Amino acid sequence: MKTIKPFFKAFLESLNPNAYAHLSTRSPAKAFHYFVSVVMLAFLVLVLAGLPGFAKVPQALESNLEKFSQLEISIKAEMTEPIILKSASGDNIITIDTTGAVQNRTTETLLITKEKMYYAPSVPLAKSREYNMTDLKDLVKNREKAVFLLWMLILLIMPGILMISFIAYLIKYLFFVLLATGLALVITKLMKTRVRAKHVLNIAFYAATPMIILDAVGTQFTRMYGIPYLAFLFYFIVGIALNADSGPAFQEKSLKKTKE
Incomplete structure (x- = not known):
């Protein structure tokens, strides 16, 4: 219960862009643990949703065996x-x-x-x-x-199939998180925006929540046509914007430090 309550609290906070200033300051280890937990939850939902179809496998095997004469x-x-x-x-x-x-x-x-x-x-x-x-x-x-x-x-x-599937499922979203983090660090540096790499990575981990959930829902019910990934970009960009110290402000602070 002690671990479930913080998870769902973080889950709700990850859907609130204003909470990203707080979420970004957490340790990357906690953010990664939360990210893996969300992936596990979505994967479990997919497995449970697939059980009715899985129960029909014996019937499908029998009907396909009827196609063989020998x-x-x-x-x-x-x-x-x-x-x-x-x-x-x-x-x-x-x-x-x-x-x-x-x-x-x-x-x-x-x-x-x-x-x-x-x-x-x-x-x-x-x-x-x-x-x-x-x-x-x-x-x-x-x-x-x-x-x-x-x-x-x-x-x-x-x-074994479920284990391999989960690892592939995790790697899929981890790829998006790391790719977005890398691109964001390059872009913010070019724009002379001050934002810590740790904060960007944390924001990416938490911003992946709507992407993972919407992707799981879309897999079972309806096509999302890229909406999960757009949701990820929205939360990710907003999260960085709320945590960034950019352009003139950054230059002004740097100038003050130089004078001192």
């Missing part, structure tokens, strides 16, 4: 020892073994041996399943089993 796979695997993935508590979650060392399921959600595949979901009331590996060679003939196997494979690799 589809067979042949997998030959020899292992020297079992592969076991454990939970934080030490229980086996996934075990893959073709050596014959593991025959019966213990705590595994998924157990794959040379002859069979066992699946025991941890969801209450869900049924356990057992398949012969030979039945999975002909995917068209054993369509229901094939769909289940493919669905399981998708679920297994999904955490």
Whole structure:
């Protein structure tokens, strides 16, 4: 709760241009942490919004398998020892073994041996399943089993896909922030405007908030046609303007310091 309250306070402040004078003075570490939190929030919204479509994947797999008149796979695997993935508590979650060392399921959600595949979901009331590996060679003939196997494979690799997607999502917005910061520092220097690099970077991190949120909303509901990026530029430019000491004022202060 202690970390959530400051986050939402900063979130609301980032939508108020007048608050950027205050936001710019924060440490870059806090600004970056806030920026990553906003990206995570937007990414979570996208993932949750995509769940209904993700739930239709088995149906899509089955309908696409109907387009094949023949589809067979042949997998030959020899292992020297079992592969076991454990939970934080030490229980086996996934075990893959073709050596014959593991025959019966213990705590595994998924157990794959040379002859069979066992699946025991941890969801209450869900049924356990057992398949012969030979039945999975002909995917068209054993369509229901094939769909289940493919669905399981998708679920297994999904955490990795989500992690890679989030990193790409973060890099996308970080690129805009760093690009805008670099250009702003060059332009302000040419215009003889005094503004600290740290403040410019902080402003960029907070100004990214409307861009990230609008971009996430636009992805799910309607096209924004560049509006998220225009919103970022608006908040970024206004934030710098409110924090800048420019032209004659800067020259006058410099002259006073020289005389002193």
